[in-house]
Amino acid sequence: MNQVAENWKDYECIDAGNGEKLERWKDVILRRPDPIALWPIDPSDAAWEHPHAHYHRSNKGGGHWEYKERIPESWTIRYRNLRFKVSPTGFKHTGLFPEQAANWDFLMDQIEQAHREIRVLNLFAYTGGATMACAAAGAKEVVHVDAAKGMVQWAKENMVLSHLEDRKIRFIVDDVLKFVEREKRRGRTYHGIIMDPPSYGRGPKGEIWKIEDQLYPLVSACMDILDEQPLFFLINSYTTGFPASVLQNILNTTVKKRHPQGRIEAGEIGLPITGSDMVLPCGIYGRWVHDPNA
Template structure:
């Protein structure tokens, strides 16, 4: 099943072509690389000549921003009741992956429609907190936000304040996700929902190595020790090239579905609508188990 994040007002994927995407972040137009865009650009679209900033990738790795117009160091955009700080970073990202709004909608709807007031959520590789804030806003009794980057966790705290969610029970933890899960298991802690958005490669705060092909299955298996018997959902998101949705489907069947003994597994692509062509920009895959 394909999920499309089509409820944005402050964000828009205007057009794509020649390995780049043209985006509107509120009133700022950015042009950024995207390796999925292998089709040519339509040169008749004049919006390509009206960008505020353009990220140029270097042949030797990395890249830099060219600011055609004066762009704020950071600004905010909103999605429904949530507000996020966005900023053009040196590694082309802006601090937010807008396609994840499709997953946020699912999480918020599931929590709100559960009829339960005690829902503990664990968000691993939690970045700047989009899923964390979505779950807290929807009424989760506690959200634990874990990421190895102190800078990203601090950014998530800013987003919590911008979204007026400081009264919610959110625990921010800077730690290697694998170590945290194992420690929670020793403590006997359980969660009703587990979310993870692991990178292809990464390092923990103490140099711990992460490689998704080798460690995703063991991590999901370890999470079974902290997944409550009355769980609501388990959601995995991935941007790793070559990792298909069927891989997530197989893994979730062999782990979460097998343990829980019921529920259903749904997997597929996640994407953004392209305004100019009325097509969809693929933005990775998702896999989820949900109690039914």
């Protein structure tokens, strides 16, 4: 079951191919690497030659932005009633993954239709796209956990931009597994858990994260803080070589085993390419959602 983020107005993937993508972020056109775009581009399409900025990879790792026109250091884009700061970083990213809007829509729909108080935990929460979506949808509390202090600060800026200061959002800089274990000791539970684990990472005190070694133990640990009346459990992944069926199997052997009244959906997540009828694949997702008819 594939999901496509097709409701954007301030963002579009104009074209993709030759290992790159051409995007519009409100009024700014960026050209960035995308190793999954293995098909050719139309050599007669001049749009590729006139972005505002073009990120070039280095053979030695990393890369740099070539600015063809002056652009702001940061600017704001809108999705539904949410607003986010966008800023090109030295490692090609912009602080937002627009394909995640498909997951945001799912989360917002679930919370709005629940008609009860919902507490949400967002792990590896980055700059807070899912955090803001859940808060805007009416979650009673959203706990935002990320090991990178700078990303948590960026998420706080997004909260202000989205006018969500009056919502209960807790921002935590911590190693996610350590935080989950502490929440278990405190006896706290969540109706919805979201995680977007990296392939490899480090916690604030140097803790090593390897998705192939630690994803299942983390999901298993989360079973102890998932409420007895859960609403959803969502895993997103960008790890190369991980098929969606891996996430489906993990959810089957953890969440579904403990909470059989639910269904599991898994697949690719992607962006429509406006210059063609193709979709740019952008990772995978797996989710368990409460379903009394299951």
